[in-house]
Amino acid sequence: MELEEAPKQHYSEEEKQNIFNNEFMPHIHSMYNFGYRLTLDADDSKDLVQDTYLKAYRFIESFQKGTNAKAWLFRILKNSFINDYRKKSKEPSKVDYQEVETYYNSEEVDRQITPDLRVEALKDMIGDEISNALNALDVDFRTVIILCDLEGFKYDEMAKILDIPIGTVRSRLHRARNLLKEKLSEYAKQMGYKTT
Amino acid sequence: MSNSDQSHMKQDCSNKRDCLEMLQLILDGEATHEQKEHFLKHHLDECLPCYKNYHLELKIKELLKTKCCGGQAPSDLVEQIKNKIGAA
Numbered sequence: 001m002e003l004e005e006a007p008k009q010h011y012s013e014e015e016k017q018n019i020f021n022n023e024f025m026p027h028i029h030s031m032y033n034f035g036y037r038l039t040l041d042a043d044d045s046k047d048l049v050q051d052t053y054l055k056a057y058r059f060i061e062s063f064q065k066g067t068n069a070k071a072w073l074f075r076i077l078k079n080s081f082i083n084d085y086r087k088k089s090k091e092p093s094k095v096d097y098q099e100v101e102t103y104y105n106s107e108e109v110d111r112q113i114t115p116d117l118r119v120e121a122l123k124d125m126i127g128d129e130i131s132n133a134l135n136a137l138d139v140d141f142r143t144v145i146i147l148c149d150l151e152g153f154k155y156d157e158m159a160k161i162l163d164i165p166i167g168t169v170r171s172r173l174h175r176a177r178n179l180l181k182e183k184l185s186e187y188a189k190q191m192g193y194k195t196t
Numbered sequence: 197m198s199n200s201d202q203s204h205m206k207q208d209c210s211n212k213r214d215c216l217e218m219l220q221l222i223l224d225g226e227a228t229h230e231q232k233e234h235f236l237k238h239h240l241d242e243c244l245p246c247y248k249n250y251h252l253e254l255k256i257k258e259l260l261k262t263k264c265c266g267g268q269a270p271s272d273l274v275e276q277i278k279n280k281i282g283a284a
């Protein structure tokens with residue numbers, strides 16, 4: 001459960017309440033957004049966030065006061081999502097072992113250096129385009145973009161939240177962004193932008 | 197985007213794979229000072245694909261940040277959690 005292998009802490013009831021209110025609750029909005037972007041359902045995300053906070057309280061002595069509460073909470077939420085929601089939906093993980101390979105494939109690199117999308121097209125995407133494009137990504141790809149671009153986690157924090165090596169964080173992020181650009185360039189075409 | 201004259205820039209990147217990796221490190225604030233210096237100050241001045249990619253990626257990152265977060269958790273959720281913990 002713990003993010004860092006911290007020795008078990010001992011807190012008084014008052015300390016527990018303080019940690020919960022001052023270190024955990026301030027992340028509630030980010031946590032809800034994460035839950036919502038994972039489940040894509042308002043009720044499910046409420047349940048997921050509530051479960052996560054109750055778990056966090058139950059295991060509060062595995063958390064070392066004053067350390068990275070946000071990453072710790074995000075990790076619990078992500079684990080609850082995998083255990084409780086993904087199983088339910090029986091959606092298999094589509095991220096395969098090719099992710100590192102694809103990153104280094106030279107045809108792919110040639111294609112990536114001249115993407116099918118121009119910055120001008122993005123300026124007209126003032127509605128839900130970006131959000132829809134993000135939500136349309138497979139959940140493993142969506143997750144790395146949420147953690148990195150929305151929440152600003154560093155690679156080492158992401159590696160701990162997701163239990164994957166930093167190299168995998170980087171290659172998955174790279175692939176996720178390419179997939180996102182593909183979606184966005186579809187929108188750009190629909191909006192009448194010519195692609196290069 | 198800056199208005200730098202693009203006519204003298206290279207149309208093809210000589211170091212695509214490394215530059216794509218570098219771009220990602222810079223975008224995510226994970227690059228070293230030397231990497232930033234090389235890529236942002238030297239490479240972007242002469243390489244058109246990298247220049248375009250950099251500005252594209254920056255814009256996407258900015259859009260993600262402004263369009264996909266900043267919402268509030270429902271207040272009944274916040275209340276429920278506080279009640280359950282307070283009663284614990």
Ligand SMILES: [Zn+2]
Nearest residue numbers: 209215243246
């Ligand atoms: Zn280049």
Ligand SMILES: [Zn+2]
Nearest residue numbers: 211215235239
């Ligand atoms: Zn270079």
